[in-house]
Amino acid sequence: MQNKSKAIQDLYPDELAHCYGCGKNNPFGYQLKTYLVGDETIAHFTPDEKFTALPGSVYGGLVASLLDCHGTGSAAAFACVAENIDLENTETIPVRCVTASLKVDFKAPTPMGTELELIGKLRSIEGRKIWVDMTLSAKGIICATGEILAIKLKSNV
Numbered sequence: 001m002q003n004k005s006k007a008i009q010d011l012y013p014d015e016l017a018h019c020y021g022c023g024k025n026n027p028f029g030y031q032l033k034t035y036l037v038g039d040e041t042i043a044h045f046t047p048d049e050k051f052t053a054l055p056g057s058v059y060g061g062l063v064a065s066l067l068d069c070h071g072t073g074s075a076a077a078f079a080c081v082a083e084n085i086d087l088e089n090t091e092t093i094p095v096r097c098v099t100a101s102l103k104v105d106f107k108a109p110t111p112m113g114t115e116l117e118l119i120g121k122l123r124s125i126e127g128r129k130i131w132v133d134m135t136l137s138a139k140g141i142i143c144a145t146g147e148i149l150a151i152k153l154k155s156n157v
């Protein structure tokens with residue numbers, strides 16, 4: 001697999017870049033960015049206090065939504081690699097992945113105001129079904145794990 005200097009979400013065409021979690025064209029959203037590095041994907045996000053659950057820790061819905069968008073971004077990246085799409089030399093990708101299933105396990109409180117690191121690993125690709133395993137960590141401690149089943153849409157709509 002290849003190293004990637006551009007986020008996979010920045011390769012979505014403009015009309016599909018409004019996702020609240022990861023769309024580069026949504027000024028109100030998180031604009032999460034997933035990078036392919038070797039055979040893994042990586043993303044970072046630093047939550048602020050509006051995402052509070054218990055004082056000092058992050059609301060689980062945010063954790064789930066970060067895993068959701070990192071998962072679909074990772075699935076799109078892994079699908080592109082499997083299809084020999086050269087991510088380094090393209091402006092937009094033809095692959096669209098959406099979440100069919102997302103499982104989150106909360107392992108430890110996710111701290112507020114600390115950069116979170118999301119890592120994705122491809123488990124398998126079977127036709128249009130792409131499974132990705134993920135971790136969300138803070139300062140090297142795994143706060144949550146996620147498993148996503150992303151489905152590659154049939155058309156490019």
Ligand SMILES: CCCCCCCC(=O)SCCNC(=O)CCNC(=O)[C@H](O)C(C)(C)COP(=O)(O)OP(=O)(O)OC[C@H]1O[C@@H](n2cnc3c(N)ncnc32)[C@H](O)[C@@H]1OP(=O)(O)O
Pocket residue numbers: 012016019021068069072096097098099100101127128129149151153154
């Ligand atoms: C491009 C920018 C993307 C940004 C995305 C950001 C992340 C998101 O939040 S996406 C939004 C949340 N997700 C959605 O709204 C998706 C809603 N669901 C759907 O649209 C459809 O159910 C969809 C597209 C997932 C699948 O529909 P369709 O394309 O008709 O495929 P379908 O034939 O039903 O399923 C394909 C395969 O997946 C399997 N599958 C589908 N859903 C599930 C599920 N929940 N669990 C297990 N397997 C499933 C099916 O059994 C089938 O398997 P097989 O090929 O072996 O028979």
